[in-house]
Amino acid sequence: xxxxxxxxxxxxxxxxxxxxxxxxxxxxxxxxxxxxxxxxxxxxxxxxxxxxxxxxxxxxxxxxxxxxxxxxxxxxxxxxxxxxxxxxxxxxxxxxxxxxxxxxxxxxxxxxxxxxxxxxxxxxxxxxxxxxxxxxxxxxxxxxxxxxxxxxxxxxxxxxxxxxxxxxxxxxxxxxxxxxxxxxxxxxxxxxxxxxxxxxxxxxxxxxxxxxxxxxxxxxxxxxxxxxxxxxxxxxxxxxxxxxxxx
Amino acid sequence: xxxxxxxxxxxxxxxxxxxxxxxxxxxxxxxxxxxxxxxxxxxxxxxxxxxxxxxxxxxxxxxxxxxxxxxxxxxxxxxxxxxxxxxxxxxxxxxxxxxxxxxxxxxxxxxxxxxxxxxxxxxxxxxxxxxxxxxxxxxxxxxxxxxxxxxxxxxxxxxxxxxxxxxxxxxxxxxxxxxxxxxxxxxxxxxxxxxxxxxxxxxxxxxxxxxxxxxxxxxxxxxxxxxxxxxxxxxxxxxxxxxxxxxxxxxxxxxxxxxxxxxxxxxxxxxxxxxxxxxxxxxxxxxxxxx
Numbered sequence: 001x002x003x004x005x006x007x008x009x010x011x012x013x014x015x016x017x018x019x020x021x022x023x024x025x026x027x028x029x030x031x032x033x034x035x036x037x038x039x040x041x042x043x044x045x046x047x048x049x050x051x052x053x054x055x056x057x058x059x060x061x062x063x064x065x066x067x068x069x070x071x072x073x074x075x076x077x078x079x080x081x082x083x084x085x086x087x088x089x090x091x092x093x094x095x096x097x098x099x100x101x102x103x104x105x106x107x108x109x110x111x112x113x114x115x116x117x118x119x120x121x122x123x124x125x126x127x128x129x130x131x132x133x134x135x136x137x138x139x140x141x142x143x144x145x146x147x148x149x150x151x152x153x154x155x156x157x158x159x160x161x162x163x164x165x166x167x168x169x170x171x172x173x174x175x176x177x178x179x180x181x182x183x184x185x186x187x188x189x190x191x192x193x194x195x196x197x198x199x200x201x202x203x204x205x206x207x208x209x210x211x212x213x214x215x216x217x218x219x220x221x222x223x224x225x226x227x228x229x230x231x232x233x234x235x236x237x238x239x240x241x242x243x244x245x246x247x
Numbered sequence: 248x249x250x251x252x253x254x255x256x257x258x259x260x261x262x263x264x265x266x267x268x269x270x271x272x273x274x275x276x277x278x279x280x281x282x283x284x285x286x287x288x289x290x291x292x293x294x295x296x297x298x299x300x301x302x303x304x305x306x307x308x309x310x311x312x313x314x315x316x317x318x319x320x321x322x323x324x325x326x327x328x329x330x331x332x333x334x335x336x337x338x339x340x341x342x343x344x345x346x347x348x349x350x351x352x353x354x355x356x357x358x359x360x361x362x363x364x365x366x367x368x369x370x371x372x373x374x375x376x377x378x379x380x381x382x383x384x385x386x387x388x389x390x391x392x393x394x395x396x397x398x399x400x401x402x403x404x405x406x407x408x409x410x411x412x413x414x415x416x417x418x419x420x421x422x423x424x425x426x427x428x429x430x431x432x433x434x435x436x437x438x439x440x441x442x443x444x445x446x447x448x449x450x451x452x453x454x455x456x457x458x459x460x461x462x463x464x465x466x467x468x469x470x471x472x473x474x475x476x477x478x479x480x481x482x483x484x485x486x487x488x489x490x491x492x493x494x495x496x497x498x499x500x501x502x503x504x505x506x507x508x509x510x511x512x513x514x515x516x517x518x519x520x521x522x523x524x525x526x527x528x529x530x531x532x533x534x535x536x537x538x
Contacts, residue, residue, distance in 0.1 A: 003320045018444075028456075053459050060456035062534055064438075068448035075453055078442060080534065089377065095323035096313035114313055117306020119466065120323055123248070126378045126441075128531035131462040137306020194443040197530065199435060200377055208443055 004091055008106035011177035012144055013084050013205035014164065015184045015193060019212045020171035023063055023077030027163035027172060031059040031081070031142075034162035039147045040112045044135035056133045058082070058142045059163055076211055079172070081163070082129035082142035083196065083204035084108050090121035090130060090141075099139070105176075106205060107146055112138045126200045149174070177205055248379065249469045250524035253303040258369060258523075259516050261297025261330070262391060263509075264290050265362040266399025268337050272359030275405050279348040287341040289402070291334070298330060322375055326368035333361035366395045373523075380434045381427040381527045390416075390423040394487070394519070398512050404505040406495050413495075417488030420519060424480055431528050431538070441533040452536035467529035468537050476526055479518050487515025 035058055036042045045055035059081040067073045084101075088108050091099045098114035099121050101107070110121075117137040122130040130141045145161035148154060158165060164172045175184035184207070187193065193207030233241050267290040271278070278286050302308040315331075317324040337358035343349045370391035373382040397412035438452070439445025491508040498504035528538040 054461060056462065057457075060461075062452065062456050063454035064442055064444065064450050065453040066444050066448040066450050074447075076442075076444060080456075092320045093323065093372075093375065095315075095317050095321045095327065096310065097317050098313075114310065115307065116310045116314060118304070118314075118323065119306075120372065122463070122466065123529070124376055124378060126530045128463040128467070128534060132306060132466075134462065139306075196443055197436065197441050197533075199440060200530070210443065211447075 004086075004088060004101055005103045008086075008101070008103055009178070010105040011084075011086075011205050012105045012107055012149070012175070013177055013184065013207075014081075014144075014161070015173040015175070015187050015207050015209060016079055017171040017173070017187075017191075017209040018076050018078065019191075019209060020169045021061075021077040021079060022169050022171075023061055023075075024168065025061050026166050026168060027079055028057060028059050028061055030162040030166035032057055034145060034148070035140075035143070039143050039145075040110070040140070041133060041136040041138060043140060044133050046134050054134070056131045056140050058129075058131070058140060060128075071216070074211065074214065079163075080127060080129070080196075081206075082108060082144075083127060083202070083206040084142075084144065086203035086205060087201060089124040089126075089200075089202060093120045093124045095120070106178075107144045108141070109143055109146065110139050110141055112136075115139050126197050126202065127204075144174075177207075248524045248527040248529060249466050250521045251304050253300050255517060255520045255524065257297045257301035258391070259297070259513065259520050260293045260300065262366055262369070262395035263398040263402065263513070263516075264293030264295070264297060265330075265333060265365050266395035266397070267402045268294060268333065268399070269359040269362040269396065270399045270403035270405060270408075272337060272340065272355040272357075272362060274350055274352065274355060275408070276403055277350055279344050279350065281345075283341065283344040286403075287337075287345065290337075291341075294330070294334065322368055322371040326365060326372060329361055329365040329368050333358060333365050336361055363392065363396070366392050373527075378530050379527045380430040380436070380530070384427070384430065386419065386423045386426060390419050393419050394516060398487075398509070398516065401491055401495070401505060401508045401512055404500060404502075406500050409495055409508075410492060413488055413492050417484060417492075420484065420488065424522075427526070436530045436533060438533045438536060441530070452534075455535060463531055464535065464537075468532040468535060469525055470537060473525060476522060479522055483515045483518035483522065485515065487512050487519055490515070 032043055043056040047053050062078040064076050064078055065073050066076060084106055088101055091101050096114045096116055098111045100109060115138040117132055119132050121139055122132060130139050133140050149159050160174045164174045173184050173187060175182040177184055179185060188207045191209040193209050195204050271286055302311055314324055314327045318328050336354060340351055340354045340358050343351050367388055370388035374387035377383050393416035397416040400409035400412050438450045442450050444450050490511040494504055494508040532538040
């Protein structure tokens with residue numbers, strides 16, 4: 001059924017820390033690697049070694065420049081993947097029921113065997129989180145690594161999404177937003193976690209932590225220069241100086 | 248949005264086909280026998296041809312039957328049901344008209360209602376998308392339904408109705424263009440709201456996430472060819488509104504003038520529908536500093 005559940009038991013999702021992300025794209029690579037070998041069809045590349053390579057990714061890292069009215073511009077790396085919205089418009093437009101939001105944990109998934117590849121859900125998503133795989137003709141999107149997080153064959157520390165596990169900067173956090181004491185809920189509350197494009201009314205589950213305000217150097221730039229303390233060398237250096245002069 | 252030929256052909260042809268079926272359903276013209284056969288053959292060729300074209304853009308068209316399952320929530324699914332119902336009901340009506348010279352009026356009226364509902368459902372597939380502000384408005388269904396009914400009236404050689412509807416559809420089309428130009432700005436979507444970084448300054452894309460292109464940019468950030476938009480609007484309006492009006496008003500009514508007017512209407516409506524897609528800006532473009 002592509003009607004949205006009134007409420008989900010858990011609200012699993014990600015917190016992405018824009019202050020910490022260094023834009024290394026490790027999450028992009030880890031995501032592509034895991035999701036090509038696991039849930040659903042592979043994330044294909046077309047013309048991968050040719051002049052016009054194009055491929056399917058579930059996570060992409062943009063970089064934005066923010067120019068304040070005064071002061072220096074700031075570069076902010078900006079990873080973007082499915083936000084697993086509470087009011088996911090991609091789910092209700094689906095004609096086949098392939099797109100659905102899970103009642104148990106709120107993950108938005110695609111049943112690839114039911115997907116006709118019409119692309120309407122990708123049109124309905126404001127965030128560009130869904131990409132139609134050009135080889136398989138089915139819609140691909142972030143599964144929150146549903147095949148990792150419950151996978152008891154994996155060591156416990158690996159039971160998080162591949163992007164979270166791989167992030168070397170600790171900029172990605174995974175947890176349950178329905179629990180106010182969870183890591184993600186506390187981070188969101190403490191750091192003012194925000195929604196992307198809130199005016200679209202999608203009520204995203206994933207939150208973004210805004211970059212912290214950077215330090216500003218307020219000291220006088222022309223700090224007093226130190227006077228030279230040794231105009232003429234003394235001791236060993238004086239002897240060396242004299243000896244070298246004499247040569 | 249990418250103006251995919253399959254979707255343009257689908258919306259224009261099936262719109263005209265269902266528009267024509269709506270007129271046939273209410274007995275304008277009240278045709279029977281061989282005349283009815285040819286009328287219904289044209290209407291079905293257009294409506295079914297358009298629907299077949301729409302399957303060409305599917306990644307897995309072999310599963311198309313599954314699209315009937317989600318009519319409670321999905322306009323695309325409702326369109327599937329309505330189009331098939333309209334075609335079945337009008338099929339029975341046509342059968343009686345062609346082979347028994349009988350006009351089953353209640354069946355025809357039901358078929359006409361279903362035909363108009365089909366065009367409406369098609370338009371709502373686009374109008375429901377908050378992500379495309381230009382489409383997300385009541386003018387979108389009005390634009391597509393009036394244009395389809397006007398085309399149907401031209402094809403049905405209902406001179407008076409065609410003239411009135413062409414004027415109405417032309418006016419709605421102009422309104423759709425003029426008001427649509429402002430809507431993206433009116434909705435207030437910017438790169439600042441998209442990134443949530445607007446409180447600290449002006450935001451622009453510094454580096455895209457990839458050096459090449461991707462599905463999102465190809466499908467939803469179509470910026471090529473908009474530079475001729477004003478010229479194309481003039482051509483579209485001239486061909487799908489003014490020229491059919493002149494032909495119907497000046498030439499004697501008949502198959503020839505109706506055919507000529509329909510050809511002009513089709514050419515203009517193809518241009519108009521190309522613009523409908525090419526000019527529609529998706530909010531995802533904001534993440535790429537493009538619209």
